[in-house]
Amino acid sequence: MTAGIDWASTDHACCVVDTNGKVISRFTADHTGAGLKDLTRRLTKVQATQVAIERGDGPLVEALLSAGLTVVVISPNQVKHLRSRYGSAGNKDDRFDAFVLADTLRTDRARLRPLTPDSPATVTLRSTVRARRDLVAHRVAVCNQLRAHLQTVFPGAVGLFADLDSAISLAFLTRFDCQDRADWLSERRLAAWLAGAGYSGRTTPAALLARLNNAPRGATGPEGTARAHITRAMLAVLTNLAEQIKTLEAQISEQLALHADAQVFTSLPRSGTVRAARLLGEIGDCRARFPDPAALACLAGVAPSTRQSGKHKSVAFRWAVNKQLRDAVCDFAADSRRANPWAAKLYADAIARGKDHPHATRILARAWLYVIWHCWQDGVAYDPAKHKALQTLLKQDQQAVA
Known part of the structure; x- marks a missing residue:
């Protein structure tokens, strides 16, 4: 017996066929703990030991593997083309797709490779690395939004330091979030602030002050104060993202050091x-x-x-x-x-x-x-x-x- 499961976010359509391609059982299982247990129980009852599915991760796959079933992944693109085996309409139906998966596993099992899961350490490391990459993408997007915002309300802060999302740049914008506050700076005051902020760059305070003064003037007065609230909101998001990325990087370093294949x-x-x-x-x-x-x-x-x-x-x-x-x-x-x-x-x-x-x-x-x-x-x-x-x-x- 071979089974096919059309995965969904709330429930899963399942179809079981025999060696001749005849449908033995059709049912739908809820995406809950009890529903997954019932799904594996019913598959075991009809002696379906091999299951075809469109994705190779998630609680459903974990439940199937834990029940001792062989899982074979057939990608959605393959299923899309396999539908033409059974008709030319090409309609998308969950019950029909479950049958297509089950029958394809029956006829082409020699060409399909069973899913072999990675170790828990590798799965955890992969999840952490992907989460960090997603946060980095969010950081880039927020940084681009902040740059576009500052180009209008405070252009001098955009090219002041090498990177807008660097620690020194974020610290500067936190202290001087609008043109009015930046106008207070002199070369001596800027030098004192840079020393207190631990600035390690090679650009002199005079050169940095010249960049500020040579840039177009930003919004001042009530408008500048109102726009500064937007600047501070974006800074808060950007700072939090940077902190969370550092936290994930520390976890990645620890998980990698403990992995057997790290070297x-x-x-x-x-x-x-x-x-x-x-x-x-x-x-x-x-x-x-x-x-x-x-x-x-x-x-x-x-x-x-x-x-x-x-x-x-x-x-x-x-x-x-x-x-x-x-x-x-x-x-x-x-x-x-x-x-x-x-x-x-x-x-x-x-x-x-x-x-x-x-x-x-x-x-x-x-x-x-x-x-x-x-x-x-x-x-x-x-x-x-x-x-x-x-x-x-x-x-x-x-x-x-x-």
């Missing part, structure tokens, strides 16, 4: 803590999920999609991928070229062939994934001395110098 990813050039944690969290620790480097490269979206029909052959960008994994791998690859000659050469060669920066980064990321996969499978740290391609390049450079 594999922290040994990569310019991986750092957060970047290494992102790679580990997105790749996971289930070795059976990626039997070869090509499988990992395809899921990460750094391997092109090749289509061939007759004499026509095209190579295109791969869209159906794990976007979180692609972003993590490309972020690492783009920065690794600054510390690794082999990576720098691969990137430079791609640029010389006419590739743009994103394409060249994906080419480099694909090469890195082959290295990472071998280190990950063996559970060993990356050692530049054992990287044959890197050592060959270094020897060539030495011979050229000699």
